[in-house]
Amino acid sequence: xxxxxxxxxxxxxxxxxxxxxxxxxxxxxxxxxxxxxxxxxxxxxxxxxxxxxxxxxxxxxxxxxxxxxxxxxxxxxxxxxxxxxxxxxxxxxxxxxxxxxxxxxxxxxxxxxxxxxxxxxxxxxxxxxxxxxxxxxxxxxxxxxxxxxxxxxxxxxxxxxxxxxxxxxxxxxxxxxxxxxxxxxxxxxxxxxxxxxxxxxxxxxxxxxxxxxxxxxxxxxxxxxxxxxxxxxxxxxxxxxxxxxxxxxxxxxxxxxxxxxxxxxxxxxxxxxxxxxxxxxxxxxxxxxxxxxxxxxxxxxxxxxxxxxxxxxxxxxxxxxxxxxxxxxxxxxxxxxxxxxxxxxxxxxxxxxxxxxxxxxxxxxxxxxxxxxxxxxxxxxxxxxxxxxxxxxxxxxxxxxxxxxxxxxxxxxxxxxxxxxxxxxxxxxxxxxxxxxxxxxxxxxxxxxxxxxxxxxxxxxxxxxxxxxxxxxxxxxxxxxxxxxxxxxxxxxxxxxxxxxxxxxxxxxxxxxxxxxxxxxxxxxxxxxxxxxxxxxxxxxxxxxxxxxxxxxxxxxxxxxxxxxxxxxxxxxxxxxxxxxxxxxxxxxxxxxxxxxxxxxxxxxxxxxxxxxxxxxxxxxxxxxxxxxxxxxxxxxxxxxxxxxxxxxxxxxxxxxxxxxxxxxxxxxxxxxxxxxxxxxxxxxxxxxxxxxxxxxxxxxxxxxxxxxxxxxxxxxxxxxxxxxxxxxxxxxxxxxxxxxxxxxxxxxxxxxxxxxxxxxxxxxxxxxxxxxxxxxxxxxxxxxxxxxxxxxxxxxxxxxxxxxxxxxxxxxxxxxxxxxxxxxxxxxxxxxxxxxxxxxx
Numbered sequence: 001x002x003x004x005x006x007x008x009x010x011x012x013x014x015x016x017x018x019x020x021x022x023x024x025x026x027x028x029x030x031x032x033x034x035x036x037x038x039x040x041x042x043x044x045x046x047x048x049x050x051x052x053x054x055x056x057x058x059x060x061x062x063x064x065x066x067x068x069x070x071x072x073x074x075x076x077x078x079x080x081x082x083x084x085x086x087x088x089x090x091x092x093x094x095x096x097x098x099x100x101x102x103x104x105x106x107x108x109x110x111x112x113x114x115x116x117x118x119x120x121x122x123x124x125x126x127x128x129x130x131x132x133x134x135x136x137x138x139x140x141x142x143x144x145x146x147x148x149x150x151x152x153x154x155x156x157x158x159x160x161x162x163x164x165x166x167x168x169x170x171x172x173x174x175x176x177x178x179x180x181x182x183x184x185x186x187x188x189x190x191x192x193x194x195x196x197x198x199x200x201x202x203x204x205x206x207x208x209x210x211x212x213x214x215x216x217x218x219x220x221x222x223x224x225x226x227x228x229x230x231x232x233x234x235x236x237x238x239x240x241x242x243x244x245x246x247x248x249x250x251x252x253x254x255x256x257x258x259x260x261x262x263x264x265x266x267x268x269x270x271x272x273x274x275x276x277x278x279x280x281x282x283x284x285x286x287x288x289x290x291x292x293x294x295x296x297x298x299x300x301x302x303x304x305x306x307x308x309x310x311x312x313x314x315x316x317x318x319x320x321x322x323x324x325x326x327x328x329x330x331x332x333x334x335x336x337x338x339x340x341x342x343x344x345x346x347x348x349x350x351x352x353x354x355x356x357x358x359x360x361x362x363x364x365x366x367x368x369x370x371x372x373x374x375x376x377x378x379x380x381x382x383x384x385x386x387x388x389x390x391x392x393x394x395x396x397x398x399x400x401x402x403x404x405x406x407x408x409x410x411x412x413x414x415x416x417x418x419x420x421x422x423x424x425x426x427x428x429x430x431x432x433x434x435x436x437x438x439x440x441x442x443x444x445x446x447x448x449x450x451x452x453x454x455x456x457x458x459x460x461x462x463x464x465x466x467x468x469x470x471x472x473x474x475x476x477x478x479x480x481x482x483x484x485x486x487x488x489x490x491x492x493x494x495x496x497x498x499x500x501x502x503x504x505x506x507x508x509x510x511x512x513x514x515x516x517x518x519x520x521x522x523x524x525x526x527x528x529x530x531x532x533x534x535x536x537x538x539x540x541x542x543x544x545x546x547x548x549x550x551x552x553x554x555x556x557x558x559x560x561x562x563x564x565x566x567x568x569x570x571x572x573x574x575x576x577x578x579x580x581x582x583x584x585x586x587x588x589x590x591x592x593x594x595x596x597x598x599x600x601x602x603x604x605x606x607x608x609x610x611x612x613x614x615x616x617x618x619x620x621x622x623x624x625x626x627x628x629x630x631x632x633x634x635x636x637x638x639x640x641x642x643x644x645x646x647x648x649x650x651x652x653x654x655x656x657x658x659x660x661x662x663x664x665x666x667x668x669x670x671x672x673x674x675x676x677x678x679x680x681x682x683x684x685x686x687x688x689x690x691x692x693x694x695x696x697x698x699x700x701x702x703x704x705x706x707x708x709x710x711x712x713x714x715x716x717x718x719x720x721x722x723x724x725x726x727x728x729x730x731x732x733x734x735x736x737x738x739x740x741x742x743x744x745x746x747x748x749x750x751x752x753x754x755x756x757x758x759x760x761x762x763x764x765x766x767x768x769x770x771x772x773x774x775x776x777x778x779x780x781x782x783x784x785x786x787x788x789x790x791x792x793x794x795x796x797x798x799x800x801x802x803x804x805x806x807x808x809x810x811x812x813x814x815x816x817x818x819x820x821x822x823x824x825x826x827x828x829x830x831x832x833x834x835x836x837x838x839x840x841x842x
Contacts, residue, residue, distance in 0.1 A: 022060040022109025026052035028117040033103075035085075036122045039093040047076070050083040052105030052115055060109035068116060072101035076121070085119065093125040094160050127165035130219035131157040131210035138208075139226040144198035145234060145676065147724030147732065149683025150698055151691060152181075155188040155223060157210045164214040171211065173222065177204035189691035190225065192683065195730040198229040199265035233270035233319030234676040234728045236635060237262040239327035241544055241557045243313075245295065249303045250336045260293035262315040262325065270319035278326065280311030280539045286331070288313065295329070303335040304370050308562055310538035321675055326545045326633065330538075330560055340420030341369040341376055343395075343413075344506040345478035347425045349520035350441040354406065354430035356386055356399045363426055363522050364442050365395030366504055367415040374417040382412040387428065389413075397426060405430040429520060436517040437465040443509075446526040449497040449566075460509060461489040463521050469514035476508035476520065484525075491523070499529035499566035533564035534624035535573035535616040541629040542614075544594075548601040549637035556585075559592035559628070561616045569620055578615035578627060585610065585632070590619060594630075603636040604672050610634075638677035638727025642669040647721060647737040655742045656711040664694065665737055667701035669723035677727035686719030694739070696721065703737065711743040715780060740782070745794035747778035749839040756837075758819075762827040770810065770819040773799065775839035787815065794842045803836035810835060 002008050029051045037047065054061040065083045067073045077088040099121040106114035134156040142152055159166040170188045172178045183190045204227045211220040239262045247257040264271040274290045287296045309331040316324035343365065350363045367376055380389045386403055390396040395413055408429040415422050431437055445458045460473045473489055483505065485494035505525040512518040537559065544557045563571035575592035586597035610632040617625035645668045652664050671678045684696040684703070694717065695706040717739040724732045751773070758771040781795035790796055799817045801810060809823040810833070
């Protein structure tokens with residue numbers, strides 16, 4: 001406007017541009033940024049974004065971001081313009097779990113302004129490390145037949161992870177033999193769950209698995225465990241009750257005819273056996289090497305003299321104590337062709353008609369061979385071609401062709417067993433006339449071997465066809481032993497007959513008349529077998545050993561008898577006890593097979609030996625018999641289980657601060673069995689932690705504290721104690737033991753109120769309740785424990801009045817905290833009481 005009057009003015013637009021001055025610093029949206037990362041986050045992953053706006057404009061508002069601390073910059077990076085924070089390095093939770101650094105936000109003004117914000121990065125553990133065992137492998141020796149629950153060893157491992165990723169659980173991989181064991185999943189204690197028989201499983205390879213089972217990404221590792229099972233002398237040497245040995249009679253003296261082998265599943269000295277002939281080797285025929293079991297003969301055997309032998313052998317091991325067994329050796333001598341065949345007579349004479357008829361039998365000539373299973377072949381030589389053998393397998397001489405026999409002919413008959421040859425002479429004479437003739441040239445008769453001396457065998461007059469006057473008879477050959485006698489025409493028995501020794505006699509009989517004429521015939525006498533001889537035992541006394549666990553009708557032993565009778569029916573024998581004194585043993589019907597008739601064998605109750613008389617009798621009539629002694633030894637067979645004292649009747653209390661080695665209880669088992677069957681060992685199963693906290697001595701049964709206890713970790717244990725014997729198979733008994741951990745008094749009772757107030761009229765009756773107070777104690781109390789015993793618990797609070805009741809007018813229940821009036825009140829005397837109450841723990 002001007003200054004005129006009137007003033008004049010005009011308007012215009014003035015644009016004023018205010019230039020920014022960098023007077024505002026960047027301001028972070030938050031003074032603190034936090035993030036939680038897994039330690040396996042990939043490099044380059046964005047973590048968070050920081051933002052720091054700047055109120056300025058232009059370049060003054062252009063903000064760039066950087067990490068302040070150089071030491072942190074290697075692990076993280078921030079985008080200079082966006083403020084996005086990235087992971088720029090690998091992380092290891094076990095080395096560093098937390099990162100803290102500052103991010104600088106700076107504008108581009110002149111001079112630049114800036115601000116900082118705190119960044120905190122928390123790492124979480126990822127299960128990147130498998131458990132690592134403390135040893136690359138484990139090994140131990142374990143005696144066989146230890147009671148189940150026997151602790152063998154403890155495996156341990158470490159894990160570089162943390163938290164649940166480092167919690168390791170143990171298990172056994174299923175492998176051959178792992179069924180005998182279990183492992184405590186927490187402590188890694190390896191223990192047996194059943195008996196182990198070394199004879200079946202001498203060594204076991206286990207695989208222990210350590211696994212992070214609580215991790216979301218579990219990892220595992222394994223370690224081998226080699227267990228050598230050591231021996232217990234729990235096996236008697238094993239023998240068949242009868243061992244059959246065959247030997248040729250041609251075997252020379254001193255030769256080994258068999259090697260006896262008794263098996264003993266035990267090892268070392270427990271399985272080393274010695275052999276001894278115990279009975280029946282009266283003539284020292286057999287020699288037994290005690291170490292090798294080689295059985296040899298002291299002299300050459302003869303089948304014809306004695307074809308069978310039997311003797312008893314005892315075998316025992318070198319364990320402590322010795323375990324033993326018996327067997328009976330039956331030696332069968334095999335016959336060889338070492339005897340020549342023989343004819344029943346050196347000379348045979350027959351008389352035949354001079355007019356020969358082809359095919360007519362002239363004589364029956366027999367040979368025998370005392371060797372068994374020999375095949376005899378006959379041949380004929382000498383004389384004329386008028387005679388021949390009916391076949392080469394018999395000594396039957398027949399007329400070869402029709403003709404006239406004008407003079408006596410001498411024929412040689414030979415017999416061969418392919419090794420030896422024997423011969424005899426047959427003289428064939430023609431009748432000189434027809435005054436004295438025979439009905440035939442061969443006659444047959446028979447007689448039983450039991451016939452008495454003097455018995456008539458044959459009336460020789462019956463062989464005469466034609467003849468006159470007085471005829472006299474003679475035995476020309478075949479009666480070398482004088483077995484037969486002749487009186488007039490009667491042939492009688494003059495000696496004893498034996499079917500087995502000679503079953504056929506062939507006598508050449510001569511007949512002469514008064515004019516001097518003489519003719520000859522063959523009389524064949526067949527001896528028939530009868531039951532003449534009793535069966536005889538090969539042993540006067542037989543020893544056998546039977547385990548008490550033998551089952552009913554189990555075949556035990558078959559007695560072998562010999563009989564001089566010839567036929568099988570007369571040799572067959574059946575056995576019985578004489579008298580019938582055993583209710584436990586019996587013979588199978590019509591045999592000599594001994595078997596168990598009841599399960600009444602009992603080593604402990606007895607008897608441990610049975611001494612019986614065995615009778616062997618023929619099954620035909622007349623029944624002949626003989627006796628032998630039988631001695632049966634009963635072997636201990638682990639029939640009884642251990643008897644374990646009860647530990648469940650008493651609750652066992654242990655203070656949590658008691659020292660390692662404190663004895664808790666003692667298990668005691670008895671077993672009347674002997675040897676390994678009465679060898680008691682102890683094991684223990686039970687609650688979690690017990691494999692570390694409590695141990696039972698394998699051989700004494702003492703249960704003792706083996707670790708520092710913690711009431712908070714576990715306040716009670718119920719354990720199963722096992723007593724097992726060393727028998728095969730083993731037997732067990734069990735009992736339970738309850739252990740209560742008594743807590744330490746490390747907490748003070750706390751009143752629910754610091755002060756209690758109550759008002760009461762002065763005229764209330766005695767026993768009126770005033771108030772109930774209460775205090776608690778953080779220690780444990782077993783509320784099931786009856787009063788007054790419950791007061792021992794550190795967590796149990798008892799109440800008392802310690803001050804403020806000079807006249808004794810109030811009382812407090814020790815257990816409930818109820819305050820009552822116990823005497824009359826007088827307000828004018830005392831108008832207020834300040835009682836001091838005391839709460840006391842166990």
